[in-house]
Amino acid sequence: MKSSVTENLNEPPPLRTKRVLVASSASKLATLTAGLEKLGARVIPFPTIEIREIADKTAVDAALDALDSYSWIIFTSTHGVSYFLLRMKQRGIPADLWRDRKVCAVGPSTAEALRDAGVLVNLVPQDFVAEGILRALADSHGGLEKLVGCRILLPRAKEARDILPRTLESAGARVDILPCYENVLPEVDEAMVRGIVREPPEIVVFTSSSTVTNFAKILGGNNLKSVFERSTVAALGPITAGTIESLGKRVAILPKENTTASLLQALASHYRGE
Template sequence: MSANHAKPFLGKRIVVTRSRSQASELSRMIEELGGIPFEFPVIRTDWPEDLGPLDLALSRLGEFDWIILTSVTGVEMFFERMKQTNGVLPAASSVRWAAVGSKTAAALERHGVQVAVTAEEFVAEGLLRSLGDQVAPGQHVLFPRANIARKMMPDAMRAKGCEVTEVDAYQTLAVTENVEELVRALQANEIHAVTFTSSSTVTNFLSALPVYDPRSLLSGAVLAAIGPVTKETAEDQGLNIDVMADTYTIPGLVEALARFFTTNSR
């Protein structure tokens, strides 16, 4: 195997837009394949402005038939708040847990939870298909989620006749650092790719560049999205996504981008 195939990112600077606390996995994988991660976090997570609804839900977990988590961040914030409020998990026989994605399921299992259903796909629609007929009308479902999470899944559960409680387990906030450095690197064509790992990374990335034409600024870079929802958000805002992961995970995104660079000299 040639060096370029072993290191498909050799010498390439790749922008990582994940939050500072989440960037390390993607940055490490970029480095392992010869690339140079340019960390430009455009989001950070924090507690919701009002913890009341989350605390109320945590105090009555035994009343729910299903608890559904859609991200690792949601899991960690959920259990951290449980610890802070001295919450107690309901008996395993009284509630079932579901997760979007294997990493979310693994995070739940690290907290001693047995996951009944894991999404076949790493999007909410995949979880809905995986749940199938296991969710019955009249059941009570809890969604601890991000403040900006999509409504498709809770609305679909309501359409099945479920009693759905949505609570913000965390909020996603926009941050901007090193904007001038990034703009200079883009203008000098020193950035080879920009990765988007959620719709909020797209929106906040563009918001960080208000005085620039993003399509012109990004014209020399390969744009990579983690999945179809992120891709759609980017394209709705006028960006052209060159690469989309087949599996909607960080490793899937890296694999798709590596394949692109291996087959396209750019």
């Protein structure tokens, strides 16, 4: 039975000679690029997101000052973890303030970032999306209605889906949304854009809805259509896939789990004809 994306050394790499454009934040490019190259791909790194710390720290500082008042702190990305912990360190806030707080991480990468910082993670959902967090919280409490009156902190991006805070508030929880960082368009390499439009890659990989939205902004309508018509698209997670399909492009490759490892496995399986 095959056990990894590079299982059989006697087989040619499944992505051999294929040009794969990775639309991602810079922080995810290295891991994805390394994995794709092991599969034989010729990777075209294409940063579509620049992550920036929120300049105004007033809200973050207020949340840190009231940290002991929260029942749950829910992290939906590794970036949220990084910038929240960075501000704690800058403020000299001791780690023992986490002791009585329950912490939820959206997925294994986010949980690992917290554990690396010495934070106990109480909950990781089976499905690594906001809906999965809601199901996990409901299961752990015997229903979301049991969260009535609970104060919940949500460190996240400046712009993000509202289903998590909206649903928790509807259940009676008090949710404080805490923007710690923002996703902005990076500087565009116009020569690279022209090259992509002239000779689209065989595969385009998107790692989040923001990467899709920014890719569309960078290329523009006609250029985006031209690339989509000639490329196979892979998406990391169902939310990303939905954003792609809203632009009229079918997603051919969608991993079972919202992780880089699962994405690489899905790409390998697709091109092996499995």
